[in-house]
Amino acid sequence: MENLDSKYKLSSVKILHETKGCETLVINLESGSYFILENVASLIWQMLVRQITLAEIEKNISEKMSVNEDVCQKELKYFVESLVSENLIVSVQGEVASQEISAELLQLYTAYSKPEVRKFTDMEALLLADPIHEFK
Amino acid sequence: MNEVSSARIFALSNQLLVKKNENLDLTFSLIDRVVNINFSDIGLHKQYSSSFMHHPQTTSENCDLEIFVIGSKNLPINSEFVSLVDKMRETSKSAQNSPIYFSSNDQFNISAQWNSKGEISTIYLYLKNTKKAVAWINTEATESLHDDDEIMSIAAPFRAILAWHYVQNGFYLFHASAIGNANAGVAFVGQSGSGKSSTSLICLNSNLQYCGDDSVLVSNQAVPRIHSLYCSARLNVEDLRYYPLLQSKVSASNKGKECIYFSPGLESLLVSDIPLVAMIIPKLVADAKTSYQKVSKIEMLAALAASSLLHVPGRDSSAEFKSFSEIVDKISCYRMNLGRDREDIPKYVQEILNSNI
Numbered sequence: 001m002e003n004l005d006s007k008y009k010l011s012s013v014k015i016l017h018e019t020k021g022c023e024t025l026v027i028n029l030e031s032g033s034y035f036i037l038e039n040v041a042s043l044i045w046q047m048l049v050r051q052i053t054l055a056e057i058e059k060n061i062s063e064k065m066s067v068n069e070d071v072c073q074k075e076l077k078y079f080v081e082s083l084v085s086e087n088l089i090v091s092v093q094g095e096v097a098s099q100e101i102s103a104e105l106l107q108l109y110t111a112y113s114k115p116e117v118r119k120f121t122d123m124e125a126l127l128l129a130d131p132i133h134e135f136k
Numbered sequence: 137m138n139e140v141s142s143a144r145i146f147a148l149s150n151q152l153l154v155k156k157n158e159n160l161d162l163t164f165s166l167i168d169r170v171v172n173i174n175f176s177d178i179g180l181h182k183q184y185s186s187s188f189m190h191h192p193q194t195t196s197e198n199c200d201l202e203i204f205v206i207g208s209k210n211l212p213i214n215s216e217f218v219s220l221v222d223k224m225r226e227t228s229k230s231a232q233n234s235p236i237y238f239s240s241n242d243q244f245n246i247s248a249q250w251n252s253k254g255e256i257s258t259i260y261l262y263l264k265n266t267k268k269a270v271a272w273i274n275t276e277a278t279e280s281l282h283d284d285d286e287i288m289s290i291a292a293p294f295r296a297i298l299a300w301h302y303v304q305n306g307f308y309l310f311h312a313s314a315i316g317n318a319n320a321g322v323a324f325v326g327q328s329g330s331g332k333s334s335t336s337l338i339c340l341n342s343n344l345q346y347c348g349d350d351s352v353l354v355s356n357q358a359v360p361r362i363h364s365l366y367c368s369a370r371l372n373v374e375d376l377r378y379y380p381l382l383q384s385k386v387s388a389s390n391k392g393k394e395c396i397y398f399s400p401g402l403e404s405l406l407v408s409d410i411p412l413v414a415m416i417i418p419k420l421v422a423d424a425k426t427s428y429q430k431v432s433k434i435e436m437l438a439a440l441a442a443s444s445l446l447h448v449p450g451r452d453s454s455a456e457f458k459s460f461s462e463i464v465d466k467i468s469c470y471r472m473n474l475g476r477d478r479e480d481i482p483k484y485v486q487e488i489l490n491s492n493i
Contacts, residue, residue: 016441016457020465023434027442029453034442036434122327123442 004055004073007096008048008080008089015088019046022108026088032123035086040065041115043106044079048089050099054080060101065112072112079115086117141220146243148217149261152270153204164191166298167307167353167363167409169200173294176210180273184293189399190367190406201267201301203294208274213256218272221248222256245300249289251277258289262300269297291368291395292351298365299351307363308354308456308463311444314347314362314410315339320489321347321362321410323354324418325440331418331474333370335481337379342482344489345407346398360412360463367398367406378478381405413492414468415440416485423475428484436469437461468492 010017014029024042026035037045040061047057054076062072083089155161156176162185163172173188175181184205211217225237225248238247246261259272271294299309312323313336324332333349340346349370353363369382373394376383385396398406417431417439441460445453470488474481 014453016445016453018434018437018457018461020433020437020461023432025434025438025441027438027445027457029445032442032446034438036438120438120442123446 004058005053007051007053007092007098008084009051009092009096010049011087011090013087017045017049028086028088031087032121033086034120034123035088036118036120037115038118039111039113039115040109041079041117043109044076044115045083046105047101048080048083050101051092051096052098052101056098060106061112064106065110067112075114079117082117086119141224142239142241142243145217145220145246145261148220149244149263149270152206152211152217153202153266153268155204156206156210161196162188163194163196163199164188165194166191166365167302167355169302169305170194170196170198171201171203171298172196172199173203173205176204176206179275180205180207183290184273186397186399187291187293187366187368189397190364190403190408199267200305201269201298203269203271203297205271205273205294208272208276211272213274213276218256218259218274221246221259224248225250245296247296253277260294260296262297264300264304267301269294269301271297287370287393287395288350291349291370292366295351295365302353303452303456306355308356308459309365309444310352310354310362310440311350312352312362312415312440313349314352314364314412315344315485316347316362316410316489317343317345317407319411320413320493321407322414322416322485322488323352323362323412324416325436325443326417326419327443331420334372334375334378334478335416335418335472335474335485337369337371337382338478339482339485340379340381340405341479342486344482344485345410346405347407347410354412354463356459356463358466360466361409362412363409364406369396369398370394371396412463412467414470414488415464416488417469417471419471419473421473421475423473425477426473426475426480426484428470428472428488431469431471433464433469435471437464440464 016027018025022039022042024037024045058073058076062069155174160175160181235250244263248259249257251257255277257274257277262269312325313332314323315336324335347362347364351365353365355361373391386394415436441457
């Protein structure tokens, strides 16, 4: 874990992600694992991939939702560590401009819930039997 | 794989694009595109043409895709082409122990499969610019296999080649089975063994028709359409009592998994393409009763994309993922918990269809 000024980006492995409503799907094509992030977890993901700092993410959440700042910060850090350990995101080095998150998107999320990573591995066997090896 | 091997394989593959036997052609129209398959011997023709017999047969002029199917009798396992591909895996750090190897460059896609004895069993090579392909089959190796892989290779032949070609032309390969009629249809998606095939086959006991098992093509229109690719189905002979219309296709002495073909004889049960209005994730449960409920678009996208994108290598996964997401937005999404009362499954599928027309 870096510090609250840390920013993140997608890791160098092949990651696909999509958000619909308050849910996000993240697929790691190299491992075959996929992840579903719901509610606050989905919101945090969308801010992370916009290179918004952890401090700003925590501020956005704690200002909008009734949650203790310490709890929010602790759970945010734990959640981000989980995403890093799954090799979905890596911290960004150097100056990187953040993209703003729209008010409309923030409005979708009203109540705080502990951000969690739901991991699914049922497709890993398919990948192991069907590896992708590309050359150029 | 180095550039020298790549260039040599490309050169050798071009030498293989010659019809070994003019009389062993199969030419058919698949979604308004003409596919010609030329077999090097009668045994291959007999084994691998049945899955395509439901498509309108046509002439081989102006082909959009030509597949040259060559058996190991005509191109032995110790030929330079096969040996080079066999060595590709040996020299790959990441694929040495894998049963499937895939590589791609600007000129071609190639995939090869090895059986449990370590023998190379198939090579599929698709030339991107000329729309021609080579399918090499080790007939000695596959004859010695009796497992799911063999049944799949016979039921869904040349799947990777067809996927590479049709995806290049704006279609998508879903790892799904599909049933319906001219007005509406559903696709069952999920990993192998989840109940996709059995759920679609049992729906033949209603007025629904069969569009495909395991692999279907999809076009992303205002109302997405599913297009039949193969007229084959894999079924457990022990479950045959649930499929009375299919009993004539399986010998009473057979056991285990079987591949059956709807054509000839059961064409009335087939539909070539259907409007896709709903997708269902089947799940086998221990309950007595079958039930269904709506699931989120993300849950459906997870089931569809994770399974379909990993089903055939060598596709632009980012672009296809976006299209899968668009398709999911246009349809309704359900999970069906498959209980022991299988007879009620068609009724529930019909309810889903009726509520989405």
